[in-house]
Amino acid sequence: MFRKYQNELIVLFSALLLLGAVLFQYVSYGALQKKSKESIALISQFEDIATMKKLWGKSKTRARVLGNIQRTLAKEKVKKFKIEKNKAYIILENLTGTELNKIVGKQFASIPVQITELAIARDGEKYRLELKCKW
């Protein structure tokens, strides 16, 4: 049988070899394209993870920064300023509108702490601020 069609079989075998090689090249190219895209995204994610962990993760400086804020406030306005490990519970009272804007907008919001709850309540012209955060 082989001898009878040996020429055709040789050509067929070579064609199959070519087909296999083309498929191998095609599949490899597709896999490379996919991997290339994935790697770009992955490496970018690595950088993001590192940045985000640094930003929102555990830090020894957060407590110090919050402590600095506490020192700028009048004592009678600080009802509670409790910092425990990586958590803080702050209650400020009798704040004017300007003070409130400054404390919330320029101080607490600019510190990379995870705000779990921020509550404001007005009593006449004064405000009460309650902040729970962690890092």
Place this chain on the structure above:
Amino acid sequence: MATNEELLLVHRDMPYVTRAKRYDLILTPQFYIFKKESLPIKYHYQAMKLAPSILDELTGAGAYSYAVIQEDDGWAFIAYDMGKIETFLAEKGLSKNLINKIYFAQQAKEHFKYPVSADEKNAIVTVDDTVVILPKSIVAEEEYGIVTNAFRPDKGVSPVQSRTMLVTQQQAIILSLLLIVLAVGYFVQGIKYQNAMTHIDRNIEKAKAKSPEIKGKSNFLLKNLYESNYALDSTQRKIRDRLKDLSKLTSKVSKIDTLKITPQGYEVSIATNQKSIPKLKKYAKSKKLKVVKNTTGFMLKGAL
């Protein structure tokens, strides 16, 4: 190339024989058409190309294969129908699959100078440099020779070569080489892509090694880590954006009554006058803040 197979003389009245081993054939002129020409041809392949046209007048309908023999004074052109020969051999009990080489009696003309008996009535003999079958009555020999291995010519035809094929051996080789060269090219390219992937893997590992937070962690774990950190980052940024948006709702006439913001959402109540409400609503709409209908003031509530 000489072989060690049994050499069988094939003629019309040969007896019924069976063979289990491969064998060579030497065909008598009964199975081929022969013409001798003195042509200025140097190479065998040139003669092969001319064979069909030279034998055209002698061959009738049929699938002929051709062979050429270089002789001292020219070229001997031979046409033979392999299909018919195989049919004949099958009738005589010989399997075509066991044929090793096919020779033509003309190739052994020197050996047939002494007549060889084909059957009871006929003998094979060389007359004027051409091997023919003649009645024994004309040959008039008392003793006849027999075909031995010494009759085997140097070159024979392979049954495969003799069969009509879609592609010739030369074409098959050229085509195969071309296909293989292409295949090698594609394969090498594929290998390059595979190597490039390995290189990418190494780059990923290098990138991991740069950061202690992700070093040694699997890609799956890092994906989860990214998603959780991304969600946290996104939520905290939204909280700050919402605080900024909400702070712009306040003015001399619009003051926050209560505000509560958590990662889940916001709830704000603003004391204001009726005149300011459309303006506040417009701003809230521009910032995609959800307004809650409230009879006493202006209230917003929604997810971040």
